[in-house]
Amino acid sequence: MTYTQTRDSLTGEEPHEPDDDVLRVLEPDGSRVPDATLDPWIADLSPHELRALYRDMVLTRRLDVEGVALQRQGQLALWAPCRGQEAVQVGTAQALAPGDVVFPSYREHGVLLARGAQPADYVLAWRGEEHSAYDHRAFGAAPPQIIIGAQSLHATGWAMGAQRDGSTDVAVAYFGDGATSQGDVNEALVFASSFRAPVVFVCSNNQWAISEPVTVQAKYPIAGRAPGFGIPSLRIDGNDALACVAAMRWALDRARRGEGPSFIEAVTYRMGPHTTSDDPTRYRDAGEVEAWAQRDPITRLEAYLRAEGVIDDSGLDEVARAADALAADVRAACIGATTRAPETMFDHVYAEPHAGLARQRAEYVEYLGGFEK
Amino acid sequence: MSALTLGAAITAGLAKALETDDRVLLMGEDIGKLGGVFRVTDGLQQRFGAQRVIDTPLAEAGIVGTAVGLALRGYRPVVEIQFDGFVYPAFDQIVCQVAKLHYRSNGRIRMPLVIRIPWAGGVGAAEHHSESPEAYFVHTAGLRVVAASNPQDAHVMLRQAVASDDPVIFFEPKRLYHSKGEADVDADLADAPPMHLARVAREGTDATIVTYGAQVHTALDAALAAEDEGLSLEVIDLRSLSPIDMNTVAASVRKTGRVVVTHEAAREAGVGAEIVGSITEQCFEYLEAAPARVTGHDIPYPPSKLEKHHVPDLDRILFAVDRVLERGAAVRR
Numbered sequence: 001m002t003y004t005q006t007r008d009s010l011t012g013e014e015p016h017e018p019d020d021d022v023l024r025v026l027e028p029d030g031s032r033v034p035d036a037t038l039d040p041w042i043a044d045l046s047p048h049e050l051r052a053l054y055r056d057m058v059l060t061r062r063l064d065v066e067g068v069a070l071q072r073q074g075q076l077a078l079w080a081p082c083r084g085q086e087a088v089q090v091g092t093a094q095a096l097a098p099g100d101v102v103f104p105s106y107r108e109h110g111v112l113l114a115r116g117a118q119p120a121d122y123v124l125a126w127r128g129e130e131h132s133a134y135d136h137r138a139f140g141a142a143p144p145q146i147i148i149g150a151q152s153l154h155a156t157g158w159a160m161g162a163q164r165d166g167s168t169d170v171a172v173a174y175f176g177d178g179a180t181s182q183g184d185v186n187e188a189l190v191f192a193s194s195f196r197a198p199v200v201f202v203c204s205n206n207q208w209a210i211s212e213p214v215t216v217q218a219k220y221p222i223a224g225r226a227p228g229f230g231i232p233s234l235r236i237d238g239n240d241a242l243a244c245v246a247a248m249r250w251a252l253d254r255a256r257r258g259e260g261p262s263f264i265e266a267v268t269y270r271m272g273p274h275t276t277s278d279d280p281t282r283y284r285d286a287g288e289v290e291a292w293a294q295r296d297p298i299t300r301l302e303a304y305l306r307a308e309g310v311i312d313d314s315g316l317d318e319v320a321r322a323a324d325a326l327a328a329d330v331r332a333a334c335i336g337a338t339t340r341a342p343e344t345m346f347d348h349v350y351a352e353p354h355a356g357l358a359r360q361r362a363e364y365v366e367y368l369g370g371f372e373k
Numbered sequence: 374m375s376a377l378t379l380g381a382a383i384t385a386g387l388a389k390a391l392e393t394d395d396r397v398l399l400m401g402e403d404i405g406k407l408g409g410v411f412r413v414t415d416g417l418q419q420r421f422g423a424q425r426v427i428d429t430p431l432a433e434a435g436i437v438g439t440a441v442g443l444a445l446r447g448y449r450p451v452v453e454i455q456f457d458g459f460v461y462p463a464f465d466q467i468v469c470q471v472a473k474l475h476y477r478s479n480g481r482i483r484m485p486l487v488i489r490i491p492w493a494g495g496v497g498a499a500e501h502h503s504e505s506p507e508a509y510f511v512h513t514a515g516l517r518v519v520a521a522s523n524p525q526d527a528h529v530m531l532r533q534a535v536a537s538d539d540p541v542i543f544f545e546p547k548r549l550y551h552s553k554g555e556a557d558v559d560a561d562l563a564d565a566p567p568m569h570l571a572r573v574a575r576e577g578t579d580a581t582i583v584t585y586g587a588q589v590h591t592a593l594d595a596a597l598a599a600e601d602e603g604l605s606l607e608v609i610d611l612r613s614l615s616p617i618d619m620n621t622v623a624a625s626v627r628k629t630g631r632v633v634v635t636h637e638a639a640r641e642a643g644v645g646a647e648i649v650g651s652i653t654e655q656c657f658e659y660l661e662a663a664p665a666r667v668t669g670h671d672i673p674y675p676p677s678k679l680e681k682h683h684v685p686d687l688d689r690i691l692f693a694v695d696r697v698l699e700r701g702a703a704v705r706r
Contacts, residue, residue, distance in 0.1 A: 101445075131477040142445065143477055147469050153435060154470070157442020164398075164424055164448075171442070183462075187435030194430055348480035349514050351538035355569070356616040357514075 021221065022267050024237035025246065028295045030303025037234070038246035041253075045245065047310045053094055053241055054305055055319045057086040057298050060110035062323035063122060064272075066330050067109070071276040075334050076126045080107045081272030084239070087297035088204050088266035090114045091244025092172070095252060096140075099169040101158060103142045103151035107204075108174050115139040119326065120333035129337050149175050149182035152201065156188045159197035159255075170255040171199045178209025180225065181217045189229040189263070196260035200251040201226070203263070204238060206270035211283040226263035238266030239297040242304075269295070342368060374557045380413050380550040382524035383489075385558040386531035387414060387451065391421045394449060397535060399426045400436055401453030401489075410455055411491055411550055433463035437488065441470050444484050451487040451535060457544075458501030460490055464509070471540045472515030486540045487531070492520070493587060493637050495548040495684050497677045504674055505638035510542045511615045511647070518615040519568055520544040522589035524556040526572075526612060533568040541568075544614075546587035571618035573625065577607035580631035580694055583622055583648055585611040588635055588685065595690040606694065614644055622648060623655050630661035631697040635685050640668040665693040 025035050025042070060082065067079040082089060089110025093102065096115070104111050109122060116139040124133035125144070132143035142158075145151035155173035162169040179185050180203060192199050205222055207214050218225070226233035234250065236243040244266060251262035269292035273280045280289075305311040311319075346361040377385065390397045399414060399421075405428040408415030418426035429436045433454060440450035454460045460467075467488065474482045494503030510518045517539050521527035527545065534541035566572070574589055575596050582592040589610045596606035607625050611617060626632050632652060634645040645666040652664055667685045675683050695701035 103442075130479065131473075132479075135481055136445075136478065137481070143474070143482070147465060150438065150466065150470055153438025153466065154442040154445060157439030157444075158446045159442070160439060161443045161446025161448050165446070183432075184434055184438060184466075187430070187432040187438065190430045190432060191435050191439050348476050348478075350517070351475055351480065351483050351485075354616050356619070 022235050022237040023243055023247070024240040025242045026237075026240045026300050026304055028239075028300055030300050030307060032304060035243075037250075038236070038243055041246035041249040042242050045242070049094075050305055050310050051315065053090060053245065054298075054301050054311065055322065056090040056094065056110065056114050057241060057301065058319050059323050059326050060086045060090055060113050061298060062327050063109055063113060063330060066327040067122065067126065068272070068276060070123065070331065070334050071126070076123060077128045078275050078277060079126050080275045081270075082107050082109050084269045084271035084292065084297070085204055085206055086110050087241040087301070088202070088238040088244050088268055091241040092202050092248040092264070092266075095245050095248035096170070096172065098140065099167065100172065100252075101140045101142060101155075101169070102172045102174060103155040103158070104144050104174045105148075105151065105176065105179070106144045106146050107176070108144065111174060112139075112141055115141050117141070119329040120337070122330055123334040124337055127334060127337055129339060149179035149185040151175070152179070152185045152188035153191070155199050156192045156197050159192070159199035159261075160195050162198055163195070168256045169198070170252055171197075172202060173199060174202050174204065176209065177203060177205040177207070177214045177217050177222060178212065179203070180222050189226065189231060189261070192261035193230045196258070198255035198258075199261045200248065200255060201231075201261065201263045202248070203265045204268055205265050206268050208270050208274070208280075208284065210274040210278060211280075221265065223263060223265035231261050231263050233263035233265060235265045235267065238268030239295050239300065241297055241301045268297075374555045376553050377524045377528075377556045377558070378551050378553050379521070379524045379527045379545070380411055382528035382556040382558070383413050383531050383545060384415060384417070385556070386528045387417060388420070389558065390451065390532055390535040391417065391425060394535070396447060397425070397449045397451060398443060399451050399453065400429050400440055402429060402431055402436075402455050404428060404453050409453060411547065413489075413545070413550075414453065433459055434466050437463040437466040437471060437486075440486050441466065441474070441484065444486055445482065449485045449535060451489065454488060454490045456502045457490050457492045457504040457506055460488075460506060467510070467516070467542075468513050472513050475539070476515055483538045484540045485535075485538050487534045487543050488540070489543045489545060491547045491550075492544040493546055493548065494674060494680050495587065497680070499677070500674070503677070503680065505636070505669065507542075507544060507614055508638055508643050511644055515540070516615060517541045517568070517613070518544070519613050520546065520586040521612065522546065522549070522574075522586055522610050524552075524554040528556045528558055529560055529562065529565045530568050530612065532562055533565065536562065537568070544586060549587050549590070569613045569616050569618060571612055571621040572610045573607065573621065574610040575606070575608040577605040577629070579605045579629060580633065580697055581607045581609060581622075581625040581629045582690065582694070583609045583611065583632060583634045584636060585614060585644075586637070588637060591685065591687055592635060592690060595687045595694065598687060599691060599694060604694070604698070617644075617648065617651070619651050619655060622652065626652050626656045627659045630659050632660075632664045633667060633690060633693045633697055634664065635667040635690055635693070637669050637684050639671045640666055641671050643668060662697045662699055665697050667693045
């Protein structure tokens, strides 16, 4: 639903169901339903765009499967699965223009994919070779953020810069439901509102912050917070890819027209563990996971595209082959990665020369050299 | 050259930075019409406009975090934290983001931020308004940390900090804001000593006092008093706390063989500990006596009526000088 003001129901005692009141245009079975808020923003979606949306979602899931497998095989130190969140990640990112910049969290593999990341970009950090594998300028994506919510301020500041440059570029902050409890996110909402910064806040409410259900973060729909900051928000079905595209286009349009920030709560579900180190059976019921499996974002879009005649069996095969090819490339980039020389860990601490660090580096290189004699 | 207060010398430095580079922005609480609570940004919003001299919401993590984003967009933000004790809400953004983004991105992202902090005690202020948090930042790789002690250095080092492609924590000794000195506000940075070098503030031969910030003046007063007793004390003004110019410190210690380090900040794991440790490693055979530290006590900053017992004064420094010279009351005890 659209939040324009505080609702009485937000203060009620009744617990809300996770997907109560969400805006959607695709039912879980893929049938198209009208929504007056969302429909205008996706009326012109072409078959080509729809197929691209589907393709990137399938690729994201395949990438995620490969990431988990590589971790289980000891090739990655860790992986944060995004299974179940493909619609919000790909749908919102596909709505962006090249000049926009995303500020993702560590779980936004689908956002990076939709922005044009290369195979090695997904895995080198999780393998422990680099802190951030890719060049942020290559496809308009800041390094993935591990400190929860910190990137929301960076996105806001970047947007304040875009505003000063007189450009129509928009910043997008991606974060989860847990992050909305962080001071940084709340301060970002204050700054964005006060300066009318062209920034979109995309909250992927995947119901879980490691083991804490979203009700620990909020007793009411998270989208209801934004209007308190003077920021309009939408609460959408985050497993409905078309709703995600529509909401993002709404928000981007506001930003480009100088109307300032917007907030999207995409209600979705983290089908996997928090990371490969986590064991969700300790804190959540199999029944809940199964119920969400019935609302799968890819199955839903696929059913719609088939019904619309936008994609057929051969189209699906082609996407599946592309997904396997991506997985193979990611695997090769991961296994083929070489660890850089130890003295390079001293590189780039500072942009300008630093005598003390140069001395430490020289001492360590000399120490290592002693073993080679 | 003209006589300026330390505060006005920084104002002139900020104006010069805003003039010469239109990517420079100032951000902070009350820095616009008010000109900052210490008036360091006085008149700058009127002159350069509210788009470049920005009154921000009252949120330190927000100020530093949005400055990070502005730097990513190509700006060079100069952030004012209103008081030393107010920097802690921004600690995560400074330590995890400002300090590490260049490293995290293998040098692709530069963080040319300056974080100005009115700093330290001696002004009779309320709690949280007299802190010396420098060691936290010195301990953090990726940051440069400097502290000026006079108007000329404050002016030049501020401009050098803005010009640096590294993030700089710029400590402004607030009890010196109104102290005057000669400052050349047209100084060419190319001719100025680099920001990371220490300065011999007074030459001497019997013992070395190493210090920084407002404490430089206390040390110079101590050296003047010691002169009456026939002692020749060398005073080193570190200027830069990260990196520390150990070459200048070590050269002095090799000459005098005796060293006292003094700062307002607490002793435990402080800058003094680092300096004494480095001296011991680098100049052990030159030392005639164990180095001494004269610091704030390991207590929270006390109520201001007691601060004269916390901030090391001339007598405490001379007491330590006696100790390293193995003379006087300090030895008899």
